[in-house]
Amino acid sequence: MASETTAMGPSAGASTRPSAGPGLVARLRRDAPWWVLPATVVTSLTTFSGYALWTALLGHDRWGPYLSPFYSPEIAAGRTRASSAIFVAGAPLLFRFTCYYYRKAYYRSFLLDPPACAVRDPHRTYSGETSFPTVLNNLHRYVWWLVAIVVSFLWLDVFRAFFGTGADSGHIWLGVGTGVMLGNVVLLTAYSASCHSFRHMVGGHVDCFSCVRFGKARYQAWRGVTLLNIRHPMWAWVSMFSVWGTDIYLRMLQAGWFLDPHIRF
Amino acid sequence: MEVRVFRGVPGGEQGEVAYDVPPVEGMVVLDAIHHIQKHLQTDLACRWNCKAAKCGSCSAEINGTPRLMCKTRIDELPEGPVTVRPLAAFPLIKDLVTDVSWNYEVNKKIPPFTAAEGDRGPWRIQEVDIDRLYEFRRCIECFLCQDVCHILRNHDMRDRFYGPRFFVRVAGLEMHPKDVLNRVEQTRAEGGLGLCNITKCCTEVCPEHIHITDNAIIPLKERNADAHWDPINFVRRKLRRDSGGGAATRGLDEEPAGGPPR
Numbered sequence: 001m002a003s004e005t006t007a008m009g010p011s012a013g014a015s016t017r018p019s020a021g022p023g024l025v026a027r028l029r030r031d032a033p034w035w036v037l038p039a040t041v042v043t044s045l046t047t048f049s050g051y052a053l054w055t056a057l058l059g060h061d062r063w064g065p066y067l068s069p070f071y072s073p074e075i076a077a078g079r080t081r082a083s084s085a086i087f088v089a090g091a092p093l094l095f096r097f098t099c100y101y102y103r104k105a106y107y108r109s110f111l112l113d114p115p116a117c118a119v120r121d122p123h124r125t126y127s128g129e130t131s132f133p134t135v136l137n138n139l140h141r142y143v144w145w146l147v148a149i150v151v152s153f154l155w156l157d158v159f160r161a162f163f164g165t166g167a168d169s170g171h172i173w174l175g176v177g178t179g180v181m182l183g184n185v186v187l188l189t190a191y192s193a194s195c196h197s198f199r200h201m202v203g204g205h206v207d208c209f210s211c212v213r214f215g216k217a218r219y220q221a222w223r224g225v226t227l228l229n230i231r232h233p234m235w236a237w238v239s240m241f242s243v244w245g246t247d248i249y250l251r252m253l254q255a256g257w258f259l260d261p262h263i264r265f
Numbered sequence: 266m267e268v269r270v271f272r273g274v275p276g277g278e279q280g281e282v283a284y285d286v287p288p289v290e291g292m293v294v295l296d297a298i299h300h301i302q303k304h305l306q307t308d309l310a311c312r313w314n315c316k317a318a319k320c321g322s323c324s325a326e327i328n329g330t331p332r333l334m335c336k337t338r339i340d341e342l343p344e345g346p347v348t349v350r351p352l353a354a355f356p357l358i359k360d361l362v363t364d365v366s367w368n369y370e371v372n373k374k375i376p377p378f379t380a381a382e383g384d385r386g387p388w389r390i391q392e393v394d395i396d397r398l399y400e401f402r403r404c405i406e407c408f409l410c411q412d413v414c415h416i417l418r419n420h421d422m423r424d425r426f427y428g429p430r431f432f433v434r435v436a437g438l439e440m441h442p443k444d445v446l447n448r449v450e451q452t453r454a455e456g457g458l459g460l461c462n463i464t465k466c467c468t469e470v471c472p473e474h475i476h477i478t479d480n481a482i483i484p485l486k487e488r489n490a491d492a493h494w495d496p497i498n499f500v501r502r503k504l505r506r507d508s509g510g511g512a513a514t515r516g517l518d519e520e521p522a523g524g525p526p527r
Contacts (some may be wrong), residue, residue, distance in 0.1 A: 100483055101462050107462045115417040117466035118329055118353075126420045128460035135459065138486070138494040186459040196479070200487035208442035219393045229479065 034116035038109035045105070048240060053059075055247060056085035063254050064162040067264045068247040069184055073153040091146035095239070098140040101233045109129075141197040150194055154185040175204045175262025180249050184242040191235035194228035266339065267346040268297045270309065274359050281348065282306070288339060293336035294349060298361070301323050310360035317474055318328035326350040331409040331470045333401045339350035352412040365408050371427050374455070378438055379446045386443075391470035394442040402479060403473040406430065408472030409469035410477055416460050429467035432521050439488065449488045458485055 026160040055070050067074070071084040096102050107113045114121035129137055161178045164171045192198070203222030228235070254262050266288045273279030284305050295313060302309045311498050314320040316335045323334040325420045339347065353362035380386065410429040415423050427435075435448050435456070452458045467477045475481075489500050 001448055058331040100478075103463045104478075105466050113462060114464065114466070115418065116292070117413050117464075117469055118326065118331060118418070121415055122418050123465050126416065126422070126460070128457075128462045129418065130457075136461070138490045141487075141490065141495070196483045197487060197490075200484060204487060205491060206442075207394070207440055209393045211394075216393070232479075 025056070034119050038115050038182050041105050041109035043111075044237075044240075048244060051244060051247075052089065056083055056089055059083040059085075063250050064260065065101040065164050065173055066181060066250050066253070066260075067157050067161075068244045069154055069157075069181075069188070069249045070247050073150070076138075087149065090145065092243075093151050094143045094191070095140075095147040097145055098137045099236060101139070101236045103137060115192070140195075141201065144192065144197050144201075145194055147192050151185065151188050154165050154181075154188060158182050158185050173262060173264050175260045177249065177253065177260045177262070180192070180246050184239075184246045187235065187239040187242045190228060191232075193225060194232045194235050196229065196232070199225040199229050266297075268294075268301065269346050269348045270298070270301060270306075270361070271350040272306075272309065272360050272392070275357050279357075281350075283346065290340075292333055292339045294325070294327055294332075294337045294339060294347065296431045297339065297347070297395065298349065310358070310362045311378050312362050319405055321369060321405035321472075322386065324352055324412065326353060326412075331410070331412045333407060333472045336472055354409065354414070354418040355408075356413040366429070367413075367423060368406070368408055368430065371431050371432070374427075374451075375408070375431060375438070376432055376446050376451075378441065378444050380443050381445045384443070388443055390442060397480065398437050398440060400475055401433050402430060403475055404430065405473060406457065407472060409472065409522060411472045413466040413470045415466070416457070422457065426460050427452065427455075427456070429461075430484065431456065432461070432485055433477055433481040436485055439485070442485055447487065449492060452485060453489050453493075458482075458489055461486075 052070065055068075071088065073088065074084045075087050097106075109114060112121055113123060113126070127134075154198055158178065160179045161175075161181055162173060164173045199222065202225055203209065203218040206212055206215070206218060207220075209222075211221040212218070250260065266286050268286050269281040269282055269283045271279070272282050282299075284301050286300050289296065293317060298309070298313075298326050300302070302311065306482050311323070311334075313323040313335065315322070318333055318336040319527070321333070324331065325334050326349070328330070328342060331352065334349070342464050349361065349447075351361045351365045352365070353359055355365050358364050389506065408430060411417055414428055417428055432452065435452050436453075437447055438444050438446070449458075462480055463478055463483070465478045467482075468475070471477055
């Protein structure tokens with residue numbers, strides 16, 4: 001059918017733009033080409049993965065009372081030449097890989113399955129999460145428990161950082177580093193506590209809260225996790241950058257670029 | 266303002282036709298289509314009913330994105346021509362009208378709400394047991410989620426995938442405190458729950474802002490994991506069955522503390 005244009009009356013072309021439209025983020029999302037988001041995700045996750053690999057192979061020592069989250073818990077410290085990160089990285093890595101939010105991110109951005117909504121994906125066949133290895137994403141709930149252990153150790157590290165180690169033991173140490181470590185562990189806790197599988201475990205699987213034992217408490221727990229879960233993508237990204245930032249901060253201290261501003265009493 | 270509208274019938278000539286429509290403040294895309302129907306192209310086919318985003322009839326793809334025409338303001342679209350095309354996942358009937366009857370066939374496959382035998386009501390249901398179901402009841406069956414889902418749209422797996430709309434329906438039934446059927450296995454085996462790869466496009470296009478992925482599909486996936494991927498639950502079910510508990514009809518069932526057995 002041939003394209004045709006029908007001219008209209010004198011009002012044609014008049015502006016209907018209101019003075020206030022959608023917000024900046026909404027406008028950016030609306031006006032940006034579809035490939036901007038996948039490209040950003042690929043760049044961020046690839047750079048983080050490269051940094052994590054580099055840092056695991058490089059190894060790391062404590063700086064004063066501080067320990068990088070990549071190396072906690074120090075399960076190999078002093079016994080092997082390998083860095084703790086090589087042993088510890090599995091749990092957080094698997095947790096993020098099987099995370100419902102990151103699944104969206106890598107299916108869209110790395111596997112282009114689809115690259116964006118209503119944009120044709122390039123694959124001729126498709127099996128979703130019904131075949132190996134993606135079917136193993138169903139095990140996310142077990143990885144959650146492993147990560148819960150790692151996050152518990154990170155809380156312990158923050159506690160140790162506040163109360164000092166070695167010569168500083170017995171003093172309270174309040175430094176920028178303790179704040180950085182505390183912020184990091186809070187964000188990681190928020191990320192793991194907002195997990196969809198955890199939400200299911202605490203009460204999502206219950207159909208009748210008023211019919212089961214501790215139903216009211218479980219309902220409240222489910223509501224609380226749901227409130228966190230609404231921002232799960234945000235916690236996922238922010239906690240990833242906080243781990244990264246904490247390690248970079250400690251490396252800068254180790255390199256002697258500056259001294260950690262702190263109060264000891 | 267230029268509006269490019271898809272025109273054509275199956276097997277016939279198809280293409281976009283550009284129309285110049287006078288803009289009016291507050292205008293939505295459906296207004297532009299009505300203007301074209303009234304003044305420029307009286308045989309343009311378009312399905313609509315309420316013009317209030319409640320009937321789900323005027324679904325279309327506006328500038329490549331599945332949306333309701335009655336809820337899409339022209340002044341919120343980027344500068345330039347506005348393109349209006351029919352839903353890509355369903356067979357074309359004419360112009361902007363597609364045949365969505367497959368969805369109603371899927372709906373018939375899902376067993377309806379079923380209370381326990383002898384438990385006919387009326388019931389007193391606690392708010393805590395029902396509040397997460399309200400969201401699912403908001404669905405207007407516009408089928409935008411079905412249209413945007415790449416499993417139906419690109420891979421045409423209609424023979425083994427129900428689609429997001431019907432995962433919402435199943436979730437609403439499964440979470441109902443008075444329903445006793447287990448549809449999770451059917452949703453996995455016949456409905457293709459495992460095919461969904463959580464890309465959340467269904468949630469992004471839902472005009473009723475239902476969190477389809479987070480509140481319906483992922484909970485169903487977790488219930489499926491309870492049934493097939495959780496050895497702890499397997500042992501618990503086995504023990505209950507052996508001890509005569511017999512309450513394993515709904516996957517991860519709970520011991521009742523006072524209410525009727527589930």
